[in-house]
Amino acid sequence: MFFAAGPVEQAVTNHRAGFVPAPEQEFFFGYGSYERTLDQLEKAVQARPFIAGDRFTAADIYIGSHIGWGLGLQTLPPRKALLDYIGKLVERDAFKRGVAKDEELIAQAAAARAA
Structure with a gap:
């Protein structure tokens, strides 16, 4: 981290x-x-399934956030290892639930502003 x-x-x-x-x-x-x-960074995300080993940890949230932002803002190049790592993280069920909750809250806020 x-x-x-x-x-x-x-x-x-x-x-x-x-x-x-x-x-x-x-x-x-x-x-x-x-x-x-x-x-x-590339070596670190390729060495094991997750940063700290075989299990997803807070380190993956933190490093994954850096990589996700960097790829999105194009401050990190789209190296295959970085893309593969972030792809693995965003396919996790917990990530998908979090995104769905964010979208729900954004829609609620938009509806409240429109009312």
Whole structure:
């Protein structure tokens, strides 16, 4: 989780802003380079069924959220490993129930505004 909150977020933010540290500066950043950070993220989501092993945990919620947002905002490239990982998460029944509940609440709020 700390990898996503620190190095991934900093690498993505700097990359999106167009800031690329010179090789001699990489030591001073918590991620080194954008590409190496993405390579490590990719390895992490490929290593096991879920981030912490064979079971879905809070780490998957957090890292999955980062990946989902990054893919949606196009701050992360659509690498196959990232797409496969997020695809596995959104196919979970709990995720589908959560989306259905969100849609229900949005519809209720829209109806209340229209009334």
